[in-house]
Amino acid sequence: DSNDLNSVLDYVKSNQTSKNVEYYGKAQGKNVFVIHLESFQQFLIDYKVDGQEVTPTLNKFYHDSNTVSFDNFFHQVAQGKTSDAETMLETSLFGLPQGSAMVTAGTDNTFQAAPALLNQKGYTTAAFHGDVGTFWNRNNAYKSWGYDYFFDSSYYPSNESYELNYGLKDKIFLKESAQYIEQLPQPFYAKLITVTNHYPYPLDSQNASFPKTTTGDSTVDGYVQTAHYLDQAINEFLTYLKQTGLYDNSVIMMYGDHYGISSNHSDAIKQLLNKNDFTKYDDAMFQKVPFMIHAPGIKGGVNHTYGGEIDVLPTLLSLLGVDHSNNIFIGSDLLSEDHKQIVSFRNGDFVAKDFTKVGSKIFNTSTGEEILELTTEQQATIKAETKYVQIQLDTSDQVINGDLLRFYTLPDFKTVNKSDYSYVKSKA
Ligand code: GP9
Ligand code: MN
DSSP states (O other): OGGGHHHHHHHHHHTOOOOOTTTTTTTTTOEEEEEEETTOOGGGTTOEETTEESOHHHHHHHHOTTEEEEEEEEOOOOTTHHHHHHHHHHHSOOOOSSSOHHHHTTTTSOOOOHHHHHHTTTOEEEEEESSOTTGGGHHHHHHHHTOSEEEOGGGSOOOGGGEETTEEOHHHHHHHHHHHHTTSOSSEEEEEEOOSSOTTOOOOTTTOOSOOOOSSOTTTTTHHHHHHHHHHHHHHHHHHHHHHTGGGGEEEEEEEOSOSSOGGGHHHHHHHHTOSOOOHHHHHHTTBOOEEEEOTTOOOEEEEEEEEGGGHHHHHHHHHTOOOTTSOOSSOOTTSTTOOOEEEOTTSOEEESSEEEETTEEEETTTOOBOSSOOHHHHHHHHHHHHHHHHHHHHHHHHHHTTGGGGOOOTTOOOOOGGGOOOOOOOO
């Protein structure tokens, strides 16, 4: 009941961070593009096959002097995969330990999510995706989150050759999204969810312009090829943004939602990474995904802060100068010096700046060495970090399972009324 809110509010209070004056509000009033890079792992950044970069566009974006890029950023998804990533990015709440929060809670729960928060600051909000709107219950969850518009596959030209795997091919998807982007009153918050770089990584011969890897694992070897295709699609989209001037008028945020190669493929992974071992520590590090924020005039560079998807929303709102000190968020601003560098995984494991815990094993995070005998001091640190992770996860689950945001009055925020929204395409 509403009393359960107290422990949540205690957490929120203890989770407050100071502002980083170098970044806070530096992108105030700018449009926001959130580009979801399907199954895109950090190791692809600057990765080469036979001397050729797999993702030249994204590498350039990653190293751009106006891009803040994180190289110790992890996905934190569980069974809900893409939907868990979306939930974290839009609400700074975790997905659930089982199933998908977007499916089980997306229709009925109350949220104070990114689209609604920004909408009430004058933003138009829109989500774009080339699959049917019902997948992951997006057509309902997006209403709860307050998206003004959701352009699903019904808004895109249909032609058998345009589709692959889970939906529209990325190049066609991004190209055909332009006609809707152009109609959005500014400033807008637009999320574009790509899908071609999705397991099992098929690609039609016409678009296959990069050699597959040769590990011999057929579910792995197509990964660089579809990643390269995604990179080309992003290149075309960024060119469009530059031509229209939107590039200089927008925050462009990109992230990989989760791993593309599951840890079951350790033999192939060892070949790809050119390593003899794939330890539990290596596996944890393999869960890194890119997180990049480009904004005109901001100081870019590769930032080594440890963080994850749960931290994206507070980071973005800080950059936009939108106060979030009263919001029930589990994560915190990655650019704040108070950000605790402990990345919780959904199963209670974690990567912290000092130690990494996988099951009962503890590793030194910077060297990867397993620590077999812990000192009393190390034991105390790990105990505290384990507890912090558990509190994060439990607090988040309490909020979602108890639908607690319905009891919480966020200052200057009007509760979203789902019946105000319809995404059904009207007949021309
Ligand atoms: C489908 C897509 C895939 O619409 O977003 O989701 P995933 O399988 O990655 O969770
Ligand atoms: Mn996904």
